Amino acid sequence: MNKLFLSLSAAMILWSCSEPATHEISLAGEWQVMLDSLDQGVAKRWFEQQSTPGVVMQLPGTIDENGLGVKHSLEPQMNDTVLFNLTRRQYYTGKVWYHRTFDLPADWNDEELLLTLERVLWRSSVWINGKSLGSAESLSTPHRYSVKGLLKPGENSISILVDNSFIHRGISFEHERYPTPEAQGFSHAYSNHTQGKWNGILGEISLQRKGTLLKDVRLYTEVSSRTLRIEVPMKATDETILSYTIRKDRDELQSGEKPLTFSNEKGSLTIQLPEHFEFWEELNPAIYTLDLRVNGSDARTSMEFGLREIRDQEGVLQVNGQRVFLRGNLDCAVFPVKGRTDMTKAEWLKTLKVVRSYGFNHIRFHSWCPPKGAFEAADQLGMYLQVELPHWSLDVGADQATNEFLENEAFSILREYGNHPSFVLMTMGNELEGDYELLNKLVAKVRASDTRRLYTTTTFSFQKGIGQTPQPEDDYFITQWTDKGWIRGQGFFNTVSPRFDQDFEARLSHIDKPIISHEIGQYAIYPDFSEIEKYTGVWQALNFEAIRLDLERNGLLPLAPKFTQASGQLAALLYKEDIERALKTPSMDGFQMLQLQDYPGHGTALVGLLNVFWESKGIMDSTTFRQFNAPVVPLLRFEKAAYRSGELFEAKVQVANFTKPIEDFQLNWEIRDKSELVANGRVVGDSIPVGNEIVGEFSTELKAEKAKKLTVRVELEGTAYRNQWDIWVYPKVTQPKSDVVYTQSFMEAKKLLAAGKSVLLNPNLKEKIGEPNRFGPIFWSQLMFEQPSNMGLLVDPEHRAFTDFPTEYHSNWQWWDLCTNSRIVQLGDLEVKPLIRVIDNFTTNRNQGLAFEANVGAGKLLFTTIDLYSLLDERVEARQLRYSLMRYMDSEAFQPDQSIDFQQLSSLKKN
Numbered sequence: 001m002n003k004l005f006l007s008l009s010a011a012m013i014l015w016s017c018s019e020p021a022t023h024e025i026s027l028a029g030e031w032q033v034m035l036d037s038l039d040q041g042v043a044k045r046w047f048e049q050q051s052t053p054g055v056v057m058q059l060p061g062t063i064d065e066n067g068l069g070v071k072h073s074l075e076p077q078m079n080d081t082v083l084f085n086l087t088r089r090q091y092y093t094g095k096v097w098y099h100r101t102f103d104l105p106a107d108w109n110d111e112e113l114l115l116t117l118e119r120v121l122w123r124s125s126v127w128i129n130g131k132s133l134g135s136a137e138s139l140s141t142p143h144r145y146s147v148k149g150l151l152k153p154g155e156n157s158i159s160i161l162v163d164n165s166f167i168h169r170g171i172s173f174e175h176e177r178y179p180t181p182e183a184q185g186f187s188h189a190y191s192n193h194t195q196g197k198w199n200g201i202l203g204e205i206s207l208q209r210k211g212t213l214l215k216d217v218r219l220y221t222e223v224s225s226r227t228l229r230i231e232v233p234m235k236a237t238d239e240t241i242l243s244y245t246i247r248k249d250r251d252e253l254q255s256g257e258k259p260l261t262f263s264n265e266k267g268s269l270t271i272q273l274p275e276h277f278e279f280w281e282e283l284n285p286a287i288y289t290l291d292l293r294v295n296g297s298d299a300r301t302s303m304e305f306g307l308r309e310i311r312d313q314e315g316v317l318q319v320n321g322q323r324v325f326l327r328g329n330l331d332c333a334v335f336p337v338k339g340r341t342d343m344t345k346a347e348w349l350k351t352l353k354v355v356r357s358y359g360f361n362h363i364r365f366h367s368w369c370p371p372k373g374a375f376e377a378a379d380q381l382g383m384y385l386q387v388e389l390p391h392w393s394l395d396v397g398a399d400q401a402t403n404e405f406l407e408n409e410a411f412s413i414l415r416e417y418g419n420h421p422s423f424v425l426m427t428m429g430n431e432l433e434g435d436y437e438l439l440n441k442l443v444a445k446v447r448a449s450d451t452r453r454l455y456t457t458t459t460f461s462f463q464k465g466i467g468q469t470p471q472p473e474d475d476y477f478i479t480q481w482t483d484k485g486w487i488r489g490q491g492f493f494n495t496v497s498p499r500f501d502q503d504f505e506a507r508l509s510h511i512d513k514p515i516i517s518h519e520i521g522q523y524a525i526y527p528d529f530s531e532i533e534k535y536t537g538v539w540q541a542l543n544f545e546a547i548r549l550d551l552e553r554n555g556l557l558p559l560a561p562k563f564t565q566a567s568g569q570l571a572a573l574l575y576k577e578d579i580e581r582a583l584k585t586p587s588m589d590g591f592q593m594l595q596l597q598d599y600p601g602h603g604t605a606l607v608g609l610l611n612v613f614w615e616s617k618g619i620m621d622s623t624t625f626r627q628f629n630a631p632v633v634p635l636l637r638f639e640k641a642a643y644r645s646g647e648l649f650e651a652k653v654q655v656a657n658f659t660k661p662i663e664d665f666q667l668n669w670e671i672r673d674k675s676e677l678v679a680n681g682r683v684v685g686d687s688i689p690v691g692n693e694i695v696g697e698f699s700t701e702l703k704a705e706k707a708k709k710l711t712v713r714v715e716l717e718g719t720a721y722r723n724q725w726d727i728w729v730y731p732k733v734t735q736p737k738s739d740v741v742y743t744q745s746f747m748e749a750k751k752l753l754a755a756g757k758s759v760l761l762n763p764n765l766k767e768k769i770g771e772p773n774r775f776g777p778i779f780w781s782q783l784m785f786e787q788p789s790n791m792g793l794l795v796d797p798e799h800r801a802f803t804d805f806p807t808e809y810h811s812n813w814q815w816w817d818l819c820t821n822s823r824i825v826q827l828g829d830l831e832v833k834p835l836i837r838v839i840d841n842f843t844t845n846r847n848q849g850l851a852f853e854a855n856v857g858a859g860k861l862l863f864t865t866i867d868l869y870s871l872l873d874e875r876v877e878a879r880q881l882r883y884s885l886m887r888y889m890d891s892e893a894f895q896p897d898q899s900i901d902f903q904q905l906s907s908l909k910k911n
Contacts, residue, residue, distance in 0.1 A: 023208060024208045024209070025104070026204075026205065027206060029059070029100070031059045031098045031100045032055065032098070032099045033056070033066075033068070033097065033099075034099075035068065035094070035097075036096065036161075039095055060202050060343070061202075062198040062200035062338075062538075063198070064196070064199075064339050064538040065340075068092065069088075069090030069091055071089065071090045072089065072090065074542055076542050078546050078550050082542050083603070083604055084193075084602065085192060085604065086539040086540065086541060086600045087539065087542040087543070088196055089540050091192075094163065094165055095162070095163045096161070096199045096200075097159060097161050098159070098160045098161075098162065099159045100158060101157045102155075102156055104152065104153055106153040108153070108209065112211070113209060114147070115133070116142050116204050117136075117160065117201050117204075117205055118143075118201070118203030118204040119202035119343065120138070120143050120162055121198055121340075123137045123165075124143045125160070126159070126160050128157070129151070129156055130159075133146075133147065138408075139187075139368070140369035140389075140413050142204065146210070162200065166185060166190070168401060170396075170398060171190070171392070171402060172185045172187040172393060173393055173394040173395070186602075187367045187368065187429075188332050188365075188366050188392075193600075195335050195341055196538065198339055198340045202343050202371070203371060209298075211297065213299060214293075214300050216233045217230065217303065219231075219290065220452060221309065222309065223307060225272075226275065226307070227271065227272055228246075228270070228273055228305070230244070230270075232294075233265065233267075234262075240262075240294060242258055242269055242293070242295070244291065244293075245290070246271075246290055247288065247289040248288050248289070253274075254274065256271075279306075279307050279308065280306025280307055280308040280379075281320055281324075282361045283659065285306065285381060285421075287304050287305070287379055287380060287421075289302060290304070304379060304420075306379060306421030306422075307421075309321070310425075310453060312475055312476060317514035317589040319384075319424070322660075322690065323690050324589075324658060325588075325658045326362040326590025326591070327579075327591065328386070328516070328590055329358075330592060330593065331363050331364070331366065332601075333366070333368050334597070334612055336539050336612045337535070337536060337537035337538070337613075339537060339538035341370060341371060342373065343373050348370070348373045348377035352377050352378060352383055354610070354622075355383070358622045358625045359622075361382065362384045363384075363385050364592045365385065365386065365387050366388065366459075367391060367392045367429060368388065369388065369389075369390070369413050370387075372416070372417060376420070378422035379422045382422075384422060385420075386426065386427065386459075387425070387426050387427075388426070389429045391428060391429025391430070392429055392431060393429065393433070395434050396433065396435050397438040398435075406442070407442060407445070410426075410428070410445075414450045423452075423453060425453055426455050426456075427455070427456050427458060428456075428457055431459065432457070432458040432461055432463075433462065433466070436463075439471070439473075440473040443455045443474070444473050447473070447475070454514075455473070456476050457474055458471075458478075459478045460518040467480075467481070469482065469483055469511065470513045474513055476515070477513045477514070477515045478518050479518050480518040480520075482510075482511060484507040486504075487515070487517050488504075488519075489577060490779065493574055493577070493578075494774045498577075500640075501637040501638060501652070503586075503588075504517075504582070504585045505586055509586075515587065516588075516590040516591060517590070517591040519592060519593075520579070520591050520592070520594065521575050521578055521595065522607050522780045523570070523575065524779065524782075524791060524841075525568045525598075525607065525777075526791055526842060527548075531544060532545060543600070543604045547843075554846065554847060562809070563794065565617075565619065565809075565810070566793065566794045566839060567792040567839050569620075569810035570791075570811040571607070571609065571619070572625075578593075580635055584635055586691065586693075594607060595607060598610070599612075602784060604783070605784075607780065627721075631658050631659045632655065632657050632659055632716065633655070633721065633723060634653070635653070636654070636712065636714060636725060637651060637694070638650065638651040638652075638712075638727075641727055641813035641814060642814055642817075642877050643702050643727060644729070645703050645704040645730065645731045645732060647729075648700070649699060649702050649727065650697070651697060651698055652696070653669070653683050654692060655688045655695055656691075656692040657689065658690060661687050662687065662688040662716070664684075664685075665684065665688050667684075667714055667715070667716055668680070669681055669683070669713065671711070671712050673711075674708075678702075679700040681698050705731055706731060706804070707804055707880055707884075709728050710726070711726055712724060726812060728806070728813075728877075730876050730877075733879065735882065735883060736887055738889075739890065741760070742760045742762065742882075743762070744761075744763055746761070746763070750902050752859060753861060753902065754858060754902075756858040757859050758859065758860045758894065759856075759861050760889060761862070761863045763865065765821065765867055767909065769823055770824045770826060771788065773819055773820070773823055773838070774820060775820055782843050783843055789824065789838075792838075793810060793836060793839070793850075794809060794810065794838075795808075796809065800893040800894075801862075801884065801885055802884060803888065804880065804887055805880050805884035817878060818866045818877055818881060821870075822850050822866040824838050824850065825850065825865055826847070828846075830847075832898050833852065834847075835852055835862075836851040837849045837850075838850060851863065851865075853894070854896050854899060854900045855896050855898070856899070856905060860889070861896070864885070868885075
C-alpha cells in the first residue's frame with residue numbers, strides 16, 4: 001500500500017515569531033479514496049487490510065473536482081430534467097471513504113488533540129488507527145473530534161467516511177416537478193439546484209494540540225459604554241489571569257492582564273475601550289484584532305472584532321444607534337465551476353466587492369450559512385449579513401430528528417461565527433410552513449444564548465395567517481405582503497399604470513417591528529449563450545445548450561443577443577422602480593433583492609443583471625445601478641410617465657439619506673431631450689435628515705411640437721449622488737387624412753386589400769386573437785409559474801413606423817398601456833418580420849409579436865393587436881402610436897418586404 005507522509009516542516013504553525021513550537025499538523029494533500037455506494041463497508045475492510053491501493057485525490061476538495069462519480073447520460077433536450085437546472089458532469093450520492101497516513105511528533109504522545117474537518121456535506125465518521133472516534137453532522141460548521149490515547153509517535157493512519165445522502169429530509173420539501181433523487185432538496189445548503197450535493201472536505205483538515213487552544217470565546221461589544229466583554233468557557237480556578245492585546249493592523253492600541261470572573265463554568269472580563277476606538281458599520285468597517293492568552297498555560301487565540309450593536313428601536317432598525325436601511329442581495333450558494341462553496345477570504349472578497357460596487361450593503365444567505373471566509377470578507381467591507389439555517393420545509397416540526405439537527409445547527413453557527421460584526425441577522429429558514437410554536441421556541445432559545453444580533457422565525461411564509469404579520473418572537477419581519485397588501489413591485493407593475501409617486505407606507509406602517517421586503521424582483525432575462533463555454537468545471541450548462549438548439553430550429557438564433565439585451569433592459573427598469581419604492585417608504589427598513597446575479601436552478605431562473613459568474617451582461621453598469629441603490633439616493637415623486645404638450649410636470653424631491661444629516665444642501669434638477677436643455681432649477685435647504693423625507697418640489701410646463709422622450713435628472717451638489725428618469729411628451733394630434741384605411745374587420749380588410757388599398761388592420765381584442773399579454777417579463781421561470789409569455793419587446797427604433805413614436809429597442813414605460821391592451825400573436829411559419837416583437841420565454845422560443853407588415857394580394861397591410869381604437873383621448877400613447885403608424889403607411893417608405901396571402905392572415909384568428 002502506498003504510504004503518504006507529511007513533513008513536519010510543512011505542518012508547522014508558528015503562534016508568534018518568538019515561539020516556534022509546532023501546535024498543528026495539516027492533513028491537507030493526497031488521500032486515497034473509495035466510493036461505497038452500496039454501503040457494504042468494503043472500503044473500511046480494504047483500509048484495515050491495507051490491500052490494493054485506491055484512487056488518489058486531493059483534499060481539501062470534492063470527488064467531482066477529481067472526476068469521480070457516475071457520468072450523466074443526458075442530451076440537450078427541451079424537457080424538465082434538462083431545463084430545470086445545470087447538469088452535474090458526474091453524480092454521486094452516498095458514502096465515500098478517505099484514507100491516509102501521517103507522522104506524529106514524539107512529544108505529542110500523551111497529548112489530547114482536536115481533529116478539525118471544515119465544511120463537510122453532511123455526516124462524517126472518523127477512525128484513527130482503526131479505532132472509531134464516532135460521527136458528526138453539520139451543513140454549516142466544522143466537524144470536530146477529540147482524539148486521546150489512540151495515536152502513537154511516528155506513523156498513524158486516519159480513515160474518514162463522508163456520507164452526502166439526504167440524511168434529514170425534514171430540512172427541505174420535495175416537489176412533483178423534481179422526480180429524481182439528484183433533483184430533490186430545496187435548501188440551498190443541500191441541493192443540485194445550487195452548489196450541488198458534493199462529497200469531500202472543503203477547508204481546514206488538521207490536528208491541533210488541544211492544550212494550546214482557547215476555543216469558543218465570545219466577544220460582546222456595547223456601543224454606548226464602549227466596552228468589550230470577553231467570555232471564555234472555562235471552569236473556575238483560584239487565580240486565572242487573562243492577558244490581552246488589542247491591535248489595529250500592526251499597531252498595538254491597548255493591552256493588559258485581568259483575572260476572570262466565573263459563572264456557570266464561564267469566565268468573563270470586561271475591557272473599557274478608549275474614545276478613539278471607531279464603530280464598525282457600513283461606511284466605516286473598523287476592525288480590531290484581539291490576542292488572548294491564559295497565563296500559566298499554552299491556551300491562546302487571536303480573533304478580529306468590531307464595535308457594533310444592532311437593535312430594534314421602536315420598530316426602526318438601528319446600527320450603533322443610527323437608523324440603517326438594508327439594501328440587500330441574495331446569495332443562493334451557486335458556484336458554477338467548482339460546484340461547491342468558495343472557502344477563502346480572498347475568494348469571498350472578490351465576490352462581495354462586486355456586490356458592493358452595485359451599492360448593496362446587505363447579503364441574505366438563502367437557506368444556508370457560508371464558511372468563515374465569507375464572514376471575514378464581509379467584516380472588512382462593511383456588509384451586513386443574514387444567515388439562515390439550512391431549512392426550507394413545508395412541514396416544520398414533523399420529524400424529531402430533524403428538529404434536533406436544526407437546533408444543534410443553530411447553536412453551532414452562533415459558536416462558530418458569532419463574533420463577526422457582519423453577522424447581524426439570523427432566521428430559522430426560508431418560507432417555512434408547519435409548527436410555528438416550535439419555531440418561536442427555537443428563536444427564544446437562540447436569542448437567550450446570544451444577544452448580539454436580531455432573529456426571526458422565517459424569511460417569509462406562504463402559510464395562511466403567518467406571512468402577513470410578525471410572530472411573537474420575531475425581532476424583525478421579512479415579507480412580500482402584510483395583512484394590508486403587497487410591499488413589493490410584483491403586486492403592481494402588471495396591474496396598475498405607471499406612477500412614480502407611490503410607496504408601500506399604507507401597507508406596513510402599522511407593523512411594530514423593522515420590516516424588510518422579501519425577494520423583490522425576480523424579473524427573468526433571456527439566456528446569454530456566450531456563457532456556455534465558461535462552464536469548465538463540474539457543471540455543464542446543458543439547459544443553455546438545449547435552448548440554443550431550439551432557438552436555432554425555430555430560425556431565431558441570430559436574434560439571441562438582442563433578446564438578452566432587450567429583456568435585460570426591461571428587468572433593469574423594473575428593478576429600479578422596485579428599489580425606489582422601497583426607499584421612498586418611511587416605515588421600511590430594507591429590501592432583499594432576488595437578485596443581482598443569475599440563479600440557474602429551480603427552472604433556470606436567469607433573473608440577474610450579472611451572470612452566474614458575477615460578470616456583467618452589459619445591461620446596466622454598476623455606476624448607473626448605484627444611482628438608485630446607495631447610502632444616499634435622490635428620488636422624485638411624480639404622477640406618470642406620459643404627458644400631453646402643455647401639461648405641467650410636477651415633482652416632489654425626496655432624498656433617502658442613511659448616512660448622517662446633510663447640511664446646507666443644494667439639489668440641482670434638469671430636463672433634457674437628446675440635444676437640448678428643456679428646463680432646469682434647484683432645490684435648497686438647511687438640512688437633509690437621516691431617513692427619507694421630502695425636501696422640496698418643482699414644476700415646469702412641458703411643450704412639444706413633435707413627440708419626444710425627455711430625461712429628468714437630479715443631483716446633490718458637491719457629491720456623486722444623482723438619479724434620473726425617462727418621461728415622454730406628446731403633441732396634440734389628429735389622425736392624418738390619407739388613403740390609408742383603418743379597420744377592425746378581417747372581412748373589410750380582405751376587400752380593401754384586394755382593391756389595392758393600404759390597410760391598418762387592428763382587430764378588436766374581444767376576438768381574443770393570440771394569447772394574453774402584459775407589460776412585465778416572466779417572473780422567475782415559466783417552468784415554475786405559468787404566465788403570459790412576454791420577456792419584453794424588441795423593436796427597431798430607426799424604423800420609419802416609429803418616426804412619430806420615439807422608442808428604444810426595448811420596452812420602456814411608454815409601452816405599458818400598449819402591452820396591457822394587446823394580445824400576443826404567434827406568427828409560426830408566417831413569413832413576416834414583426835415590427836413589434838414580443839420575446840418569447842426560452843422554454844418555447846416562438847416567433848411572436850404585436851405588429852407586422854406585409855403585402856397581401858394587391859394591397860399593403862400593417863397588422864397590430866394593440867388596442868388603437870378605444871379611449872384614445874385618455875390613452876395618449878395609443879393615440880400617438882396610431883398616428884405614427886398611419887403616417888408611415890401614407891409615406892413612400894411603406895414598402896413591405898414580405899408577402900402573404902389572406903388565408904394565412906385569417907389563420908391568425910385561430911390562435
